[in-house]
Amino acid sequence: MSHACRHIPRMPVLSEHGIAYIWSITDNMRVGDMVDVMEAEAGAREARTFAKKRLLVASGKGGSSKTTTARHFSTAAAHAGLAVVTLDLDESPTLSTWWTKRPDTLPSIEHIRAPIHELVDLSDVDVEGEDVGAVIAARVEKEILGIEDYDLLIIDTPASMAAYPHHANALIRASDLVVVPTRQYDDDINSVTSWMKLVRDLGVDGMFLLSDTQRRESAFEDAKRKLVKHGPLCPIDIPHFADIPKTLSKGTSVIDMRRGRGREDYAAAFDVVRQKLGV
Ligand SMILES: Nc1ncnc2c1ncn2[C@@H]1O[C@H](COP(=O)(O)OP(=O)(O)OP(=O)(O)O)[C@@H](O)[C@H]1O
Numbered sequence: 001m002s003h004a005c006r007h008i009p010r011m012p013v014l015s016e017h018g019i020a021y022i023w024s025i026t027d028n029m030r031v032g033d034m035v036d037v038m039e040a041e042a043g044a045r046e047a048r049t050f051a052k053k054r055l056l057v058a059s060g061k062g063g064s065s066k067t068t069t070a071r072h073f074s075t076a077a078a079h080a081g082l083a084v085v086t087l088d089l090d091e092s093p094t095l096s097t098w099w100t101k102r103p104d105t106l107p108s109i110e111h112i113r114a115p116i117h118e119l120v121d122l123s124d125v126d127v128e129g130e131d132v133g134a135v136i137a138a139r140v141e142k143e144i145l146g147i148e149d150y151d152l153l154i155i156d157t158p159a160s161m162a163a164y165p166h167h168a169n170a171l172i173r174a175s176d177l178v179v180v181p182t183r184q185y186d187d188d189i190n191s192v193t194s195w196m197k198l199v200r201d202l203g204v205d206g207m208f209l210l211s212d213t214q215r216r217e218s219a220f221e222d223a224k225r226k227l228v229k230h231g232p233l234c235p236i237d238i239p240h241f242a243d244i245p246k247t248l249s250k251g252t253s254v255i256d257m258r259r260g261r262g263r264e265d266y267a268a269a270f271d272v273v274r275q276k277l278g279v
Pocket residue numbers: 061062063064065066067068069090094157158159211212213238239240241242244245248262
């Protein structure tokens with residue numbers, strides 16, 4: 001995989017060799033500028049080692065705040081000076097579209113788009129003669145472990161993960177922590193607890209994150225009591241705030257806003273993640 005640069009627009013693509021990046025030059029930029037920045041970045045990368053922690057955001061439930069969590073944690077990581085890469089596995093590219101809008105003036109995030117069904121090429125796999133699950137798992141793991149030069153890789157997943165059980169297993173196993181966002185209502189909780197069971201059965205750390213909460217409803221406290229029966233719960237929840245969806249179309253998050261409502265909640269939840277991962 002080619003090295004990535006944080007200041008020049010680049011387009012991640014899936015090539016026959018896996019995930020790769022294409023550089024693009026904007027109107028107000030010269031090729032010389034790009035080379036200078038790439039060389040400076042390469043020098044900086046050689047000068048330090050990377051923590052290479054992988055955080056999977058997944059829940060097996062649609063609309064549970066996975067993408068919202070990924071964009072807030074990635075901006076929190078970028079503000080903290082971590083080299084952060086986001087990987088968007090969703091077929092509908094909400095996180096990727098958000099990333100393309102991110103203003104250059106804000107702490108930067110590297111990004112890879114790889115819809116789950118294209119993450120690995122399976123055209124050569126003999127469905128009769130091979131253990132397809134094992135082949136998928138090995139290729140997914142190789143792809144994830146092959147990503148370079150980051151302190152924190154944040155992987156956003158589609159709601160359809162259940163349709164990709166071998167991908168899901170490999171992604172979980174390749175992760176240091178799986179954050180499982182959930183809303184506070186019973187149907188949400190029932191879906192995400194089975195996902196947490198899978199994570200724990202695979203021997204990987206998981207943590208529920210109650211999101212889009214309504215703290216005054218009785219369902220909020222009920223949800224906490226139910227979730228802790230199934231796995232660790234982040235001690236910080238993320239309440240419902242109108243500022244949070246508003247930042248999606250701007251390429252930002254409430255972490256980027258001085259007085260964004262929900263900023264302190266996401267910052268504190270990210271502190272919990274950092275402690276768990278040791279980054
Ligand atoms: N704390 C919050 N306050 C207000 N709105 C929120 C909050 N968290 C999430 N939302 C909104 O809830 C909706 C679902 O969130 P999001 O897109 O992050 O879920 P998802 O799990 O990624 O969904 P999908 O499974 O479709 O990928 C979005 O419109 C998002 O802006």
